[in-house]
Amino acid sequence: MGRRTPLTTNRLISLLALVGLAACGGGGGGGGGFTGDPGGGWTPGVFLDASTFAARCAAPRSGINPATGSPFPDVQGTTLDENNFLRSYSDNTYLWYDEITDRDPGLFATPEYFDLLKTEATTASGQPKDKFHFTFPSDEWFQLSQSGISAGYGAEWVFLSGVLPGEVVVAFTEPNSPATANGLARGAEVLFADGVELINLNTQAAFDTVIAALFPSQADETHDFTVRDLGGTQRNVSMTSANVTSTPVQNVVGIPTPTGAVVGYVHFNAHIATAESGLITAVNDLLAMGISDLVVDLRYNGGGFLDIASEFAYMIAGAGPTAGQIFENLVFNDKHPTTNPVTGVALSPTPFHTTTQNFSAPPGQPLPTLDLPRVFVLTGPNTCSASESIMNSLEGVDVEVIQIGSTTCGKPYGFFATDNCGTTYFTIQFKGENNKGFGDYTDGFSATNQTDPKGTVVPGCSVADDFTHALGDPAERRLAAALAYRENPTCPAPSGLAPPGVFKTSAGSDLSAVDGYAPKSAWHQNRIIRR
Template sequence: MKQLSKAALLGIITLTLSACGSSGDSNSAGDAALDNTPPTWTKGVFEEASQFKNRCENPRIGQDLNGDDYADQAGSTLHEMHWLRAWSNNTYLWYDEIVDQDISLFADPISYFGTLRTTATTDSGAYRDQFHYTQDTAEYEQLRSGGASASYGAHFKLLEASPPRLARVAYVEPNSPAERAGLRRGTEIVMIDGESFEDSSDIDTLNGGLYPEENGETHTFVVQHVGETNTRTINLTSQVVTTAPVQNTRIIETDDGKVGYLTFNTFGNITAESALIDAFTTLEEERVSDLVIDLRYNGGGYLAISAQLAYMVAGNTLTDGKTFERTVFNDKHPAINPVTGKAISNYPFVNESLGFSVSAGQPLPSVNLNRVFILSSGSTCSASESLINGLRGIDVDVVLIGDTTCGKPYGFYSTDNCGTTYSTIQFRGENDKGFGDYADGFSPENVSTTVGERIIGCQVADDLLTPLGEENEAMLKAALDYRVDGSCPPVSVIRVAQRNSSQKNDLRNDPRIIERELKQRIWLDNLRAGAK
């Protein structure tokens, strides 16, 4: 099959680990005497972004986390807004749908940036661009360099965010405080630090306990395990938790062959490479005839690992010479990546280790299947959707069991200017057939709504009362039944808490939760961009 050269593979790793904050603009302002004349706006006339890059109202002094001097120079908010205007006109995927407004009408760069986006909607009525962010650069760099935050190792699923609230544990990380305290899938949260989870108005206490901000925080929980009538009181202390990307690898014996199953929770950890290799080595040795990959909680991460996983599913014959994902920028940049300055090339299915957590150049195992079952939810996003789309592009039958995926065929390179990191959609991914139009996600064909790109499969609710990987867990059972006769269970009600901005007791209205979700999304999105 077509392979990347060793130099190209090393380039992928370098980009993935370091290019996420690349600006894509040269800083020509430092090469000549500064012109302090305030820039003026002329409708429809755009200058080079480099003329305004790093010209700041409040220039930073000192060094960043990498020890590099800040490039900031004296400027104004007008310079900062003119840079945003020129940068967006050059790199934004739908630059021609931005309404070019007089910059003097805006008080600051962040409010102006909010207008530099399309207002077009998808077939569902949702905004096509739901991924337009700003973040303080110091905070962003801290997140990017650390990659870890305080946690108990319990992943909570909020089923009802407003009274009467309901939250259960979706899964726990091995060897984590949550596992040591006995939390397991389905455990219901009853009280946190003396406050009733169901109806307390003290959302600060509830969210402070659910989502600790610092290591070493201790909070008291009253919980109730599935199948028990009594509650238990436990103390949880937060720490940096090591994520296990792959869990529950198992072989299911059936009358007509072996079915492999694995829970895969993130592409965003470099250990996913070695974990997947170990899992697929087992699956290959067992000669499985079908495969179920559980991506219901996988929000994405490294595109390179998604391309490896696709190869491990389909093998050499189906992937030889095919494109896993091609990157499409706006029509100003058909051949050259406007951020990196490098030629745009198709991203292949990757058939060897890349050096994330296994020495580079080792052949990958594969189960060589032309069908795969994917368990999905609204949290199945980005690189997870690239896996679905990439496999469909080479005619692998992807059977979707669960709910509509998040709808993220887009990506960006977050870019700093004057202490703020801006994220704006700059490309979309397409498969070998040129398809990448799934802004409303992928939906099982029997889904009750009309949104999403429909593909074969069944809509099934997340069965939080049954351990992941057990054959009677609703999604896995539906996959096993479908492979026998193509049937689906009755459509079930999907319970996911939606943010209600008018409800003051809605836990998801807490700014800390909004910020936490935003940081996680930006982190994973930039890992995806780095593999381009």
């Protein structure tokens, strides 16, 4: 079978695994026996256009494609056709197409073949160069939602071991959610879910039970939990899922300092559409507080809409350093220096947006600015993609970025979701470079004193997450380090995580100094497996 991601943390990914297993079973087995290749046999290094093989499916779909509103283009084809599509598409659009080992597409089931269509190189830290190569069932991927609305309890779970069995704690909660109604707060640990002990589960059934309980697929599901609150109280909670409204910008506060200056703090956890108006409100509030420094908490922000990152970077820095400068330049492989190979649109740099971009605020409105020469950023392994773009873009225009936290995830890359025959493929197609042409932070950003291995070094302090204090509490380990560094640029002993993805493996965590995975975004969800 050869699937590298056998099990996952939510039902979407469980479905993916099922699809993968089914594909393996129906793919015709090993080498030989494949027919219907419109391009003839495999010739290493020779690639027909991907359109030659597109929508030629071993199991064609019928009806209307909800992603396009048009009938599915699928026609009867073979596994070999699907593999040839992926082979040609990857050769054309994959960022490191020249690092793919060209293999006979007739020898593999499609999921297995796709797994091989990527670079096998590693980074300086020893991590895979490509950590973001995955698939989704198309009918799941193309679903929509009201901005910020999802089925759940309104609790952001963090997997301290990155896998199950392992400890799971609450990172933060959404206001007016089932989680807050049941008294869950940051630092609460889930001990049992529907009768299964999380740190001792050892069967597939137990794993599935926990995943189903933690990640309800819809509203009005009731599941039973045993939780231990920060104070040590153990209690049983029965929670019913709801369509919860996410608040991407929270805890906007001004923190007075001994010198009389006020330091602003904002917890920004997702680049979703509603974040645009949330950030504008936050910046206006911070302006009213008269802040002289800002701490942006990105530790659980896996990214999202890149234009919102551009807006926020501009709101932090103001017009001075950003006028006429590049927020981010998208770079595709060397076959496509001037045109986006997926959309066909001419490439042009993304500027620092000075006005609203029609996400949740009316388009064209001037954005407020803080005009700060520096910003403190709280980070962790879940700080990813568009969040890293905020850091990188500001560094690109010489705004000082001071990083307090663990190494970020290292994803300067992006892709266009590509459906073929019911599976949506994600293969890295571009990277983002800042105004100075820098975009090589595959190992993430690490604070200066991060223990090796580290990523691209940014001034600041390596500090582990602290679940024993609320976000925005000046006593919380990362925020406290930022406030102290502001007064005197020294650091506590490094405690942050590096590289991302290597988590503790034993139970009994010190919740005041530990990191974990918050499986929010799709690729995050792909990476939580049963140990």
